[in-house]
Amino acid sequence: xxxxxxxxxxxxxxxxxxxxxYANKLLRQLKQQNQMRQDAVQKRIxxxxxxxxxxxKAMQQDQCPLSEGCLRIVVLLDHRxxxxxxxYSQDYPAMHEMYDKIKHMPTHENRxxxxxxxxxxxxxxxxxxxxxxxxxxxxxxxxxxxRFVQ
Numbered sequence: 001x002x003x004x005x006x007x008x009x010x011x012x013x014x015x016x017x018x019x020x021x022y023a024n025k026l027l028r029q030l031k032q033q034n035q036m037r038q039d040a041v042q043k044r045i046x047x048x049x050x051x052x053x054x055x056x057k058a059m060q061q062d063q064c065p066l067s068e069g070c071l072r073i074v075v076l077l078d079h080r081x082x083x084x085x086x087x088y089s090q091d092y093p094a095m096h097e098m099y100d101k102i103k104h105m106p107t108h109e110n111r112x113x114x115x116x117x118x119x120x121x122x123x124x125x126x127x128x129x130x131x132x133x134x135x136x137x138x139x140x141x142x143x144x145x146x147r148f149v150q
Contacts, residue, residue: 041081048076053148056141066130066137070098071107073144092144094136101129 055072058064074096077088089096105122106114
């Protein structure tokens, strides 16, 4: 073999080795990024679950109105990544029913835009739903806590 062929072969091996090292570095970076993404997603799920548990316990202890708890929990469940393929309304139908009945009602600053008489009417309607659905909602809360409290 001539010296030129040996140099070309060595140069080829060196290039292949350098590309292999670079590819390995890129694969490690990708693995690290994927792990960071998974950790961030899990952290978000943990925060959502912690909020769901806190609100549900407050509902059980009459520290949070049932209607407000339903509004908050249904929205939180909708923000869990698994809600795309899993329908929580099947497991917690009363909470979702309450949500559907009151989701149109204004909250926070938006309530101030309405006359006091209209606000009292909406509050009376909401409280009526709470009274008539209380046992079913609390049964949903119990099921929810059984699932989310490990």
